């Protein structure tokens with residue numbers, strides 16, 4: 001099982017959230033990524049995600065995304081990503097679960113099960129779902145449930161190897177997944193600035209960027 005965060009897409013030119021030049025330096029999360037923000041000022045929220053969708057569409061997968069696809073030659077790989085970009089899929093990974101949604105899709109603002117592909121970068125105010133309600137980005141906002149978490153916990157609890165790449169592990173429930181991994185399974189973190197993680201058995205920390213560290217790890221795992 002591979003758990004990824006914004007750091008894996010940093011070398012594709014997409015900003016992380018909590019690094020010094022990260023997205024949450026320029027925006028207040030409560031203004032753009034909560035249900036209350038959407039109620040208060042949906043156009044502002046829509047604009048924020050339109051800009052991010054534009055960046056995602058312009059970005060390309062990097063060496064780390066591509067290296068992970070090679071693991072599928074030898075392992076049953078599940079990628080659980082907190083990222084709303086689709087760079088894992090574009091690199092060719094077959095089994096990707098998006099914990100926080102995907103920015104290239106929209107959803108009904110009254111029924112989260114109604115999900116649609118977005119053509120291009122812009123989701124406009126006035127575009128509606130089949131029930132007539134405004135379409136919003138298909139992303140999980142702070143304060144909303146994370147529907148895929150039960151599935152992810154199930155997979156974590158059966159993982160033979162658990163690799164974490166480019167996440168500050170600051171956001172729950174994603175950050176708690178490591179607690180479900182079997183005691184005896186190796187756990188590996190690749191992140192140049194990872195905070196100290198205590199109390200985890202068989203944990204190895206590789207302080208490198210994803211673009212350098214992931215291809216090296218994949219090579220080792222394929223031997």
Ligand code: OAD
Pocket residue numbers: 004005006007008010011016017018019022033082083100140141142165166167168169170171190191192193194208209210211
């Ligand atoms: P963060 O911005 O919190 O953390 C990014 C991590 O990537 C940090 O630990 C960096 O050290 C690391 N990093 C930076 N450059 C890297 C590189 N080139 N290679 C590898 N690692 C690098 O992003 P996330 O942990 O993904 O949620 O954030 C989790 C969630 O918080 C996001 O999914 C988003 C956000 O608010 C929602 O929007 C619901």
